[in-house]
Amino acid sequence: MIDFRNCFFETTLEEHSNLEQLLEKFKSDKYVVLLDSSLKSKKLGRYSIVGVKPILCLQGSLNNFEVMNYSDLKMKFNTKRNSFFEVQREILRSLPKFTNSLNCPFNFGFLGYFGYEFLNNSTKKNFLEVPDAFFMIPSEVYILDNWMKKAQKIVLKGFELKEEKYLQSKCKQKDLKIDDELTYTEYKRDFNYLKERIVEGDIYEACLTYKIFIDGQIEPLITYNKLRNGNKAPFASFLKISDQYILGSSPERFLCKRDSIVEMRPIKGTIKRGENIEEDKLLRNKLKSSLKDKAENVMIVDLIRNDLGRVSKFGSVKVDKLFSIEKYASLFQMVSIISSELEKGKDVFDVLKATFPGGSMTGAPKIRAMAYLDLLEKTKRGVYSGCMGYIDINGDADFNIVIRTLIYDAKRQKGYLQVGGAIVYDSIVEEEFSESKLKAKKILEILRK
16 A cells, blocks of 8 residues: 555656656666657557656566555555455555546556466576566656657656666676577477377477577667667667666557457568568568468467456457558568457456466467466566566556667676577478568677677
8 A cells, every 4th residue: 555645646748858857857867767659650650658757666577576655655565465466456556546638548557578487487597687577766757759749747846756766787898799599400309399299199389498698788768779779660669777777669558448349460470671662572472372370470369368268358368460561671571450349356466477478479379378488488477478568547557569679788898689480381491591681780789880
C-alpha cells in the first residue's frame, strides 16, 4: 500500500522537445526510461515517453523481488506473500487518476521491462547481471507527440523526493572488440539437434539465439542517438539503471491493451533490403511468397491464438492480418496481427501470465521449445526477447519484443547483442546463420562508426 491521498499532478504543455537534448539533461540521473517511436508514423510511431526521478522502483523476478522507495511516501508491501504482478496491481490502484491532453494512451504508471526468464527462473549465468525485470513509477514524465509536434510535461507532487545522481563510471578507453558466442560449427550442432526434435515431431519450431559480445568503451547516449537516426524503429527504447544501459531499436510489438481489447504483432520472416528499387521489390516479393517463412509465421500465430484464448471471451480471438510485409532500414519483415476481447475481470497481468514470453522468440509448442532452448543456449537471455514498455494507471499497456537491442555495462565496458531465428522443418542451417548475422548488421555498423 502507498498513501497517495495528498498527491496531485502539475502539467505543462510546450513546444515539441528535442529528445536528444532532453536525454542529455538527465544523463547523470541514476534511472532513466525512454520508450521511443523514432519512425514518426501516425499509427505505430506517434509518441515518445520519457520517465525520470522515480518515486519507487521494482526489480527482480516474479516471486523474488524488491521494492525501492525514493520518496517520503509511506509504503508497505509483503514481497514474501505477494508476487511482482500483485504489487504492481496494488500500486496502480493506489495512484491518483489523470488524463494527458495529447491523446497519448500512457497517462501515468509503470515504465520498464520483463526479461525473458522473469516467469521461468533459470540457473544459468546472467551475463552482466541485469535484473530479470525492472519497473519504475516516475515522478516526472515527458510525452512527445512526434506527429503533431507537441509535448507535455507531467509531474506528480505532494511528497519529498530523494533524488539520486549517478555519474557514469570512467575507465581507460579500449578499442571495440566484437566476438560471437558461438562458432558456425557450434551453431550447426545446435541447429541439427533442434532439427532432429522437429523431424521426430516433438516440436514444430524453435527460435535458437546466441550472443554477440561487445568489449570496449562506448558512450551510451551518443550510441542511442545514432541508432534512432540510423535504424528507425516504432518500438525503440533507452533505459539506464546506474551503469547498465539498454539501447533498443525493436520493430516488433509484443502486446497492446486498450480497455478490453488486446493486440499482438508477431514478426517471423526476414530478408535483407535491396541495393536499388528493382532489387528491393524482388526481395520483398521473395519474402512474401516464401513458404518456409509463412510456415514459421503461421505456427506462431496459432500459438498466440491459443495463449490469448485462455484469457479472452469465447470466439473473440481473430487474425486481423496474416503475412503482411513491413519495411525497415536494412530488412523486410513478415508480420501478422492477432487480437481478442478479454474476459470480464481479466487485466493486463492476466494477459502477461498467459502470453509471456512472446511466441515469436520461443517456438511451438512454447513450453517444450523453451526447454530445448534452455538446454542449448549458454547463458540466460536476460532482457533480450523479453518485453519493454508501460502499464498505465487505467490498466492499459503497450510492450515491444526486446530485439535489435544492445545491453551494455559502462563500468565493465562490456555488452552484448543477441540474435537468432526460427528453425522449422524446411530450415537450412547456412541460411539461418546468415539471417541471424543480418539482424545484427545495422547495429554493428553504427557501433563501429
